[in-house]
Amino acid sequence: YRNAVKTYRNAENKEQKREMKKLIADIKGNFKTTLGLSDVNKTKLRRLEGEVENLQGQIFLIPETKAERTKREKKIAKLNNEIDKLKVEIEDIENGRMYENALEWRFEFPEVLNNDGVFIGFDVVMGNPPYIRQEEIKELKPLLQTNFITYSGTADLYVFFAERGFKILKTQGQFCYIMPNKWMQAGYGKALRTYILENQLQEIIDFGDIQIFEEATTYPCILNASKQQQNTNFVSATVKTLNYINEFAVYIKSISNQIKVETLNDEIWVISSDSDQKLLSRIKSNCVSLAEYIDNKSFRGILTGLTEAFLIDNNKMIELINQNSKNKKVIKPILQGRNIEKYLTPNIEKHILFIPWHFPLEINSNIKGASIEAESVFQKDYPAIYNHLLGYKEKLERRNSVETGIRYEWYAMQRWASDYYEEFEKPKIMYQIFQTKPCFIYDEQGLYCNNSMWIISKADKVLLAILNSKMGWWLISKYCTAIQNGFQLIWKYFGQIPIPKANPKQGEVITSLVDQILTAKKSDSKADTTTLETEIDQLVYQLYELTPEEIQIIEG
Known part of the structure; x- marks a missing residue:
C-alpha cells in the first residue's frame, strides 16, 4: 500500500495514476486484520469458553436438584449465545x-499521506456536522471522553466533529464548518473555545x-479557522x-x-462589533x-412531573378548603x-398542590x-387531597421510574425546591x-411558579427597572442564547450580565417610578406607562455612566 501511494503521488502520467488507484482499491477490498491473543475480544472469548467448560464439567458430591440443573x-445456554455472537x-x-461500508480516508485520499505512507493531513476540512444532542449519544460518552480533549459530559456531537476536523488538517490547512452557535456560550463549549484559540480564528458568521x-430549528454559525499561529x-x-x-x-x-482575539478566553464569547x-x-x-x-439567589420554579395532577383551578381550591381548612396549608398560588x-x-x-417528598x-x-x-399520615390528615391525587396514581x-416510589412517594412532586421553597413566599422578582x-x-403575594420561570430572591425594584429597561x-x-425572535435566559449566562450599584438618591428616584408603574398596572393592566419607562431608561443609562454615543449603540 505504501509503495502504491508513493507511485500514485509521483505518477508520471494519468494512466499510471489510474493503475495505482485501482491497486489501492484492490488493497482496500482485501484488507484484513489479525487480532492477537491479547485482543480484548479474544480475551473475552477465552474467558466465556472457560466458564462454559467449568459449568459443563462440574462434579457434585451431592447430586444437584432439578431446579439447580435447570439454572x-x-x-450455559446464555454463555454459548454470547460466545456465538x-x-x-x-x-x-x-x-x-x-x-465494507466505511470511508477510510487513508484509502480514499492517498494525497494526505507522504511518500512513506505517513499521514500529513488535508488542505481543507469543511462540512456541516450532525446536530445530535448529548442525550442521544450516552453509549458513546466513554469512548469520546478517552479520545477527545474537548470532551464534556453535556457536549453535543458536533463538538467532537469540530476537534476531529482540526486534527486531520495539515499545518496551515483551512477549516470551515457550519454548526450550532451554542459552543460560544454553553458550559460544554469551554474546552472547544480553548481549543480554537490554540489555532487561528479567522471568522465567525453568526445567524442568531x-x-x-427548513427541516430543523437550529441556531447556526459559520466558523472559519486555520491550523496555524493565532492572528x-x-x-x-x-x-x-x-x-x-x-x-x-x-x-x-x-x-x-474586526475583533481583537485577546478579548476572548475560555469563558463566554460575546461576539459583537x-x-x-469596548462598551462591554x-x-x-x-x-x-x-x-x-x-448573592446568587436565583432559583428555578417547581417541577411536579405531572401538571394535571397538582394544578387546580379556583373552584377546586375552594372545594378542598371547604372540606378541611387544613388543606389551605398545601395550596399555593402559581x-x-x-x-x-x-x-x-x-x-x-x-x-x-404543594406536596414535598415524604409529606407530611x-x-x-x-x-x-x-x-x-408518610403516606399513611397523609391519607389520614389530608384525605381530600390524597383522594384527588389517588385519581392520578397510575400516571404519577x-x-x-428510577425515583418515583423509590426516592419519594408516588404522590409527591418530582422537584419541590427543598433547599429554597421558602423564597417563593418572600417579595421577589420573577x-x-x-x-x-x-x-x-415584582411579586409580593407569595406566588410560586413552574419550571418555565425562575425567581430572583431579592426585593429590589431598582434591579427590576434595570432588567426591564x-x-x-x-x-x-x-x-x-438566541432563540427565534428572542433569548433563552439560562442562569449560567444570564447571571453574568453586569449590574451597577445605585447610590441612595438614584435608588429612591428609580424606585418611585417603578412604584408608579406597578400601581398603574394593578389598577388597569392596559395602562400606558411608556413615559415612566422612558424616564427609567434614561436613569438606567446614568447608572451605567453611558455617553450619548454609547446610548446610540444601545438603541441601535
Missing part, C-alpha cells in the same frame, strides 16, 4: 467486513435566531436577514467587524455580575409562565426514600426563561 443449563464479531473484524435549514484580529458578522440584495459574501463584508466590545469591557470594569449582585407582561402581576387563576413528614430527616408511614407512578422582550415582574435587554442579547 446451570440456562446459564462474539465469534461472528471477531470474524467480521478479521475479514475486514467492518470496512434566523432559521436557514491579532478575527472577523465577526451577525446576520440579520436572508433577504440581502447582493451576493452573500458581499453582504457579509458589509456587516463585518468593536464598539460593542468598560461597563464590566465598573459593575458586578448579576449573580454576585443578588404562575405558569403564560401571558406575562413586564411590571404586571397577572390575576391568579391556578393553584398548585418532610421535616423528618430520618426518612430516606419512599415512606409508607409512571414518572421518572421572570420567564424564554423571552422575546423584557419580561420581569432597554439597557437590560441589550445586555441580555449579548450574554444569553
